[in-house]
Amino acid sequence: MTEQISVEIVHSGLNAEAEPLAAQLAEEQVASKLTAQDPTLWGPEAEPESSIRLSWTTLHETSRPLVAEILALRAELHAEGVDRVVLAGMGGSSLAPEVICETAGVRLVVLDTTDPGQVADALAGDLTRTVLVVSSKSGGTVETDSHRRIFAKAFAANGIEAARRIVVVTDPGSPFQQLSADEGYRKVFLADPHVGGRYSALTAFGLVPAGLAGADIGGLLDDAAAAATVLSQDSADNPALRLAAAFGAAHARGAEKVVLTDTGSGIKGFGDWAEQLVAESTGKNGTGLLPVAVESPDAAGFADAGEDATTVGIAPGTPNAQLTTSGPLGGLFLLWEYATAVAGRVLGINPFDQPDVEAAKKAARALLDAPASAPATPSFVDGAVEVHASGDWLPAEAATVADAVRALVAALPQHGYLSVQAYLDRLDDASAVVLRPVLAVVTGVQTTFGWGPRFLHSTGQYHKGGHQNGAFLQLTGANEQDLEVPDRPYTLSVLQLAQALGDGSVLAGHDRPVLRLHLTDRAAGLAQVVKAVQEVGE
Incomplete structure (x- = not known):
């Protein structure tokens, strides 16, 4: 039986403040409208952007065909002795696959850096066994483009046909898709263009590198599908509405920071992924929620976060937390995406742009x-x-x-x-x-x-x-x-x-x-x- 996602608001004062807001969000049918991809939820100014950024709510269904395609490529590569996966990607293109792989205990070399020493370390691995996954919506991301160029040259210098060792994830119709065709790269996976980078964990950007590395991406989608049923309900008990309401209520009284830690959930690096999602979605117009990812519940800034912060634990029973979220990784991805999008409505901002x-x-x-x-x-x-x-x-x-x-x-x-x-x-x-x-x-x-x-x-x-x-x-x-x-x-x-x-x-x-x-x-x-x-x- 699939583990259920949940949100527990431990702090009684925060719970009392969040309850009426969650009930209001349920009455306004925010959850079902979000699932139906209603772009009017964030006001007329946000509508042009939100109308092309909501396909993430159904990725547990629409990404299904990718699983077999990814596993087939993995089998091909393994048959050729290629089992080392290096990912060149930035932002959501690297953070989600890293969390998935670390949690699954499979190796993925992530390049989201311009440090020459770190890139040189990746190049020093066995290139005869290496496939490079280059993830970029447009192909123009300077870090990712640099990695692609450097690895292509290194493959060639070692007598390896570079085009056979480069796999691309990009948006349909992007300049990168055309470049990939021109260069004859091994495989091009096209992601859903109506999903922004920080909401892309369950698109090809998250699934391709993780699946090639050996993570159970089918199970990830199963967990997300189970969560989607709960998250689409217009109920004050909906975990996403409760989490968004807690964020909104806390922010209204000056708690503008969200302190994140893990308490034995078995999920590794989730705070880094949630940090990007929350900060980039809400931090604009002089307002927002600043995530502070800390090392443990005992870390300074968590156990006694102060009046300007809300403390969040990943896993039930977190000591000193004001609220906790728990569930399997696929479900937590969707829970936090729903909650962050709804928090945008509560804060009065567009959670899908990144103007700065x-x-x-x-x-x-x-x-x-x-x-x-x-x-x-x-x-x-x-x-x-x-x-x-x-x-x-x-x-x-x-x-x-x-x-x-x-x-x-x-x-x-x-x-x-x-x-x-x-x-x-x-x-x-x-x-x-x-x-x-x-x-x-x-x-x-x-x-x-x-x-x-x-x-x-x-x-x-x-x-x-x-x-x-x-x-x-x-x-x-x-x-x-x-x-x-x-x-x-x-x-x-x-x-x-x-x-x-x-x-x-x-x-x-x-x-x-x-x-x-x-x-x-x-x-x-x-x-x-x-x-x-x-x-x-x-």
Whole structure:
């Protein structure tokens, strides 16, 4: 029997506030209208976008034919000795397959980075056994296009026919579909064009890489189908209406942050996927919900999240949570998608656009088109760390990394948040993640962590479009090696730095404080930054 999805609102006060709102949503038939793909639910301004973004509500049915097609390709590849799957994709194109595969315990190499070291590690795997899945709605995503070019060259250099080892997921009629036909790529899977990236877990974008890697994608759709029956009901007990109502009620009293953790659900990395969904869907027009994914229920910022946050556990019985969601992965995907879309209605925003994502991309492209002749001059240098600060918030007497971090925290308004953004190698520089809980402890401020440029396709929307009370700590680092991007006038390290500088300039343009710590020696610099952050709390 399929495990049921559920939402339990543990906090009695939040439950009392959410109940009438859930009942109102049920009376307005929001759930059944959403299932029927009614584009009028978010008002006339949102209707042009929502009318072409609602097919995700029936993917548990419409994606069924994909399963056999994916499994057939997997069998073909295995017969040829090809069983290593590398995914080039950004945002929803990488986050959903990663959650599916990690939860299923199957290996998927995910490239959602421009760090040359991390890409080189992927290239160092056995290319004779490798298939590259390139996922992009248009094919124009700069990171994904770079990965495709680099791997095609590497395949050819190793005597492997590149076209036979590249599988594409894209939208029908996209430039990428035409390019794939021209290049003769092994297989092109066409996704539903009426689904946005962050709602695409059950489309070809989620299913193709996960299925090729060996995950049970048919079972995933079965679980989603079981959940769909419940989520389409106009009842105050509908889990999606309850979750959306809890978010809306909490936000109305100032709880603009959603702290996420897992408590033994067996689902790995769900918080990272939900982070993108919620932040990019709601963070606009100066409002929204900022997800804060934490390491455990005991992590600072969860057990005592404070009045500006709602705590959510993934699995029942979460200690100190204000609400919990539980169920199988396929059902949880759909539950959170429904709830996030309904929360958009409650907050009065369009949950399907991302008006501020393009700004950072444009700034990065401008830097690539006209690169600086000399590197930026740091405010000061402390050991293996160059300190760069936007605006005039950094005191002139600051001379250490700890001084700079203290000043960054001091620049925050009440109920603000810190965002740590690591443009580094998330494998070799994995120790950077410790900065999130350490900063949360020493500052008492809600703190997020994102790997760049991955977060630009996720929480990057909220940073520019949501509540303007964030402060941003960027980490960049010297690269011991670099990779050329074939037929492009830049290398990966140049692109990586341009993405950091571009986003930083956009954030500074919003009058937000941005501190960039450039590690001239990554290992030594990271250790120095962690020590400096610990000193801030002393």
